[in-house]
Amino acid sequence: MAVDPALKRQATKTLRVLRRDYPDAECALKYDSPFQLLVATVLSAQCTDKRVNIVTGELFKKWPTAPDLAAVPLKRIEKAIQSTGFFRNKAKNIKALSRQLRDEFDGEVPQDLDTLVNLPGVGRKTANVVLGTAHGIPSGVVVDTHVGRISRRLGLTQAKDAVKCEQDLMRLLPRKEWIDYSHRMIHHGRQVCKARKPDCESCGMNKFCPRIGVSATL
Numbered sequence: 001m002a003v004d005p006a007l008k009r010q011a012t013k014t015l016r017v018l019r020r021d022y023p024d025a026e027c028a029l030k031y032d033s034p035f036q037l038l039v040a041t042v043l044s045a046q047c048t049d050k051r052v053n054i055v056t057g058e059l060f061k062k063w064p065t066a067p068d069l070a071a072v073p074l075k076r077i078e079k080a081i082q083s084t085g086f087f088r089n090k091a092k093n094i095k096a097l098s099r100q101l102r103d104e105f106d107g108e109v110p111q112d113l114d115t116l117v118n119l120p121g122v123g124r125k126t127a128n129v130v131l132g133t134a135h136g137i138p139s140g141v142v143v144d145t146h147v148g149r150i151s152r153r154l155g156l157t158q159a160k161d162a163v164k165c166e167q168d169l170m171r172l173l174p175r176k177e178w179i180d181y182s183h184r185m186i187h188h189g190r191q192v193c194k195a196r197k198p199d200c201e202s203c204g205m206n207k208f209c210p211r212i213g214v215s216a217t218l
Contacts, residue, residue: 018185055083068098094121153211
């Protein structure tokens with residue numbers, strides 16, 4: 001599918017501002033290994049990174065590896081992660097993926113998207129986070145609520161579905177920018193382009209942002 005030149009130019013301007021304003025942006029989740037990042041990302045669904053970091057600080061102190069967590073009774077995992085929400089389902093997935101990593105991959109996290117998404121509780125977004133952040137592999141564009149919202153406001157996509165949004169962004173952005181684009185957009189979404197009250201006046205993109213849908217949010 002041919003890419004609209006105007007959209008390509010919009011993407012280029014967006015990348016330029018993000019690089020300038022957030023040169024050192026990185027993942028907010030704390031981890032010491034790809035496995036820990038995988039678990040933290042699973043826990044981050046419907047939960048703030050701040051809360052996840054509090055929970056994983058204690059969780060990984062007790063059980064830092066896949067074999068460690070695989071051996072923990074489910075009820076203990078549930079209790080340890082309860083404050084992250086949806087804790088029963090998250091605990092079940094964390095225990096199951098820990099077992100699978102222990103039994104099939106010597107406790108290591110595979111560096112392959114198709115293998116990762118077949119682990120319990122791991123979707124494409126989580127797999128992209130782990131591959132991009134832990135391994136530096138640009139397997140795709142991580143589309144969370146911030147990335148999707150701001151990309152739509154900029155006119156880079158019209159898709160509300162995360163997978164379709166990711167496909168649009170992958171066509172527009174150079175592969176080497178996929179990882180940093182997400183990190184920088186997340187920072188921008190938290191600091192400037194907020195969901196309910198975006199600070200358009202202090203935004204570095206205000207000269208070329210069409211502000212699609214912004215009026216309806218104010």
